[in-house]
Each structure stands twice: as structure tokens, then as C-alpha cells.
Amino acid sequence: LKNIDVEFYWSLASPIAKRLYRLVDKKRNGRRLWEAELFSLKDRIPLSNYKYASKIKEKLAPAHAELIEKDFLKRVTYRKSGGNEFANYEITEGFHARRSAIGALELPSGDEFFCVQRLKAEGMGTKAAEDLVATHGTSRVMRYVEALPYQKNLRNPAGWLRKAIENNYELDMPPVSTPPKHLPTDPKVEATPDQRSFEASNERTEDYAWLFAEGDEDQDNRNQREEEERERRTEASQDPNQEEPSSSEPTLDPRAIEAWESLVEDLVALRGQHSLPPWFDQLEGGRLEGAILTVLVPNSTAANHLNEHFGTDLVRMWRERAGADATLQVATDLRSDKRAELAS
Secondary structure, X not given: OOOOOHHHHHHOOOHHHHHHHXXXXXXXXXXXXXXXXXXXXXXXXXXXXXXXXXXXXXXXHHHHHHHHHOOOEEEEEEEEEOOEEEEEEEEOHHHHHHHHHHOOOOOOOHHHHHHHHHHHHOOXXXXXXXXXXXXXXXXXXXHHHHHHHHOOOOOOHHHHHHHHHHHOOOOOOOOOOOOOOOOOOOOOOOOOHHHHHHHHHHHHHHHHHHHHOOOHHHHHHHXXXXXXXXXXXXXXXXXXXXXXXXXXXXXOOHHHHHHHHHHHHHHHHHHOHHHOOHHHHHOEEEEEEOOEEEEEXXXXXXXXXXXXXXXXXXXXXXXXXXXXXXXXXXXXXXXXOOOEEOOO
């Protein structure tokens, strides 16, 4: 996972420009030049299944123009080689220098990346957040991040988080895995909205953790697939600036990407851009099968947060578009049959 320039990403108007920016900025690996075979590029963005290179270039042209106008791309050129056509992207000196100075954050684990971003969203500096995650681990960090809304009279959330994580504070709320003690046991006594919300949050967290089953065995399998993919790419690579035409990664459904991006735009209009966490841009539409939209998430922690904080609004908006029986679900890998439905 890569920490893209989120502010720049959301400044782009075109969905294709957003997807192209994410792809190029990730694949260039800190270089100013990156090249991809045109039909491979079409699948990676992705675009509809166009059969002619001229049509792909036509669909990319407005996105190229916007990225040039926004000072991300200096120029885009095309070249033909061995019966294939390649798109060549050159990044502007200004954008490259700015991103190099910031230092793209790349961590070995999606959970670690997620935790650092959550801490930064509460006002903590990058170095301090990275040190806390590295020293105390993701489980401990997320325990206090998720407890933050339940703490009273906090003037400095980032400062409280740092001290709480370092000193292992006792919390004003029970662990997520246990039911809250203050919930009424008398069936005649109705729970308050906050109690019902807290109880639902716990149920969702347990369901998602079980469904994705992110245990050692699954992680080993993912690591093995990633290692095999890296070896294959290394053996096949001759030009460091050239992207190979084929990939073992499953192709995303362009209809799913467009549907999800449209939902996100509605969510921003409803809640405001400030309500989205820094890592939200990493969620993307994966599959659209009838009225069932599958959204790719990096891990179960992200799925839990999405469900707890945005699930109700997203499901409602999706059903307004696709019908009363429409389903919005999340997955960490399209190659797996594991899915979790967002709760309405």
C-alpha cells in the first residue's frame, strides 16, 4: 500500500484521471518516467474492453489533459515496438520533488499503514505515529484509536493517544470483543441510541474478523503469492521503465469502479470531505454483479471502520440507485470467495 497525495487525488474531477494518477504514481517507484503497454494499461485502470488502440487513447486524452493541467504530468507520448503500442508518462519536476521531499510511506503491512494513517488523522506527526506502531504493534494502537470517541473532555487527542499507547491506559470503554456492561438486561428497558450503536459496532467487528480470517495461514499464503509475483516480474523485466503486458492480478470491473466512485462522491456531498479518513482513497470498486457491488478493502480493520462509520449511508444510497434488494459488500481479495455485507 502506498501513501498517495490524497489532497491532490481529490482535486481531480475525472474518475479516469483519479485512477490513472493512482496507477502511475504507484508504479513509477520514485522515478520521473514510467511506460506501459496500451492494452495492459486499459486493463489496469481499467477502461471498457476497447479493441483498438486509437479508442483507448481517445478515452485517456481528457484524463491526460487534466493531469497535465494539474502539474502532475509533464507530457504523454506513445511509441510502437514489436507489434505493441506503449504509453510513456513523464512526471513534472515540481511534483516529483514535492513527493520525494514528503517521502512516500511504504510499510510492510497494510495494518501498519492503516494504523499510522489513523493516528495522523487525529493530529499526530508521521514520525511519532510510525514509532508508536513499530514499538507497540497494531492491536494496541487500534485499541486506543477506537476508544478515542468514548473519552471525555480531551483537549489534545493526539497527545492523549500517545500517552495512552505508551503507558497502556485503562479505558473508559470495554474491549471491542466483549459486550458493553452498561447495556440493559431487562427486555422491558430499551437501550439508548448510543448503546445500540456500540453493540452493533461490536457485532460487525467480530463478524468481519471471522469472515476474512486474517490468520497466520492466510497471511502466509498471501505472502507466498506476492513473492512468486515479484520473482516472475523480476525475471520478465528487461526495461525498468516498462510495464509488462500481462499480470496475475484480477482485473477490476470498470462498472464497479464507476459505481463506487459515484457513491463516494455522494458520500462526500452528504458528510463533507473532512469526514473521510486519509486511507479512504485505497478502497475501490472490484465487482458489479447485477445489484451486488463488491468493494475492495485492504484488511478487516478497514472493513470494520467503513461499516461502522459509513455503512448505513452507503447502503441506503446504493439501494436508492440499484433497488431495494441491492447489496453492498466488501472483500480483501477478488480471488477469494470471502465477502462481508455492509449493514444497513
